[in-house]
Amino acid sequence: MRALLVILLLIATPVFAVQPDEILDDPALEARARVITADLRCVVCRNESVDDSNAEIARDIRLMVRERLVAGDSNAEAIQYMVDRYGEFILLNPRITGTNLLLWLAGPALLLTGLLVAVISLRRRRVTEEPLSEAEEARLAQLLDE
Structure with a gap:
């Protein structure tokens, strides 16, 4: 039972990422900070938001965001x-502009290209069924009898 509790606490640690000393006194500013940091990626933890990360750099980023908001930034x-x-x-969620636009469009473009190649290949493979000639039937019968 104790091991299960430890495992559950380890799984839930990202919930406690934002420390009490980071929280702003103004609830409106704190809510804005949470919205912003939830959309920022921790540069150490792959695909984890700054809001959920326990890394030191994530803490620094959370504090910088809060400093910017207190300074009056939108x-x-x-x-x-x-x-x-x-x-x-x-x-x-990267912006869809410039070089990123190429990356956003490359996946669907490659998928459509692959589907087009597959359809063309299948159409070329399609064999029209023609009846066997008498010579082919005789040869087939001979092979089956052997």
Whole structure:
């Protein structure tokens, strides 16, 4: 039973990622900070939001976001500050612009190309059934008798 409790606590540790000393006094600013940090990727933990990560750098990013909001930045300005500092990689949902547009469109384009190649291949393979000639029937009968 104790082992099960330890395992459950280890699984739930990301829930406790935001420390009490990080939380802002203003509930509106704190809510905005949570929205922003939930959409930022931890640069250490792959595909984990800054809000859920226990890494030191995630804590630093959470504090920077809160500092920007206290300084008067809008959500977009705070996010842009983080993108300027860490690059587009920090966004869990990257923007669909520029080079990213190519990456967003490459998957569907390759899928459609593969489907087109498969359809063309299957159409070329289609064999029309013609009746056997007398010579072919005789040869087939001979092979089956052997």
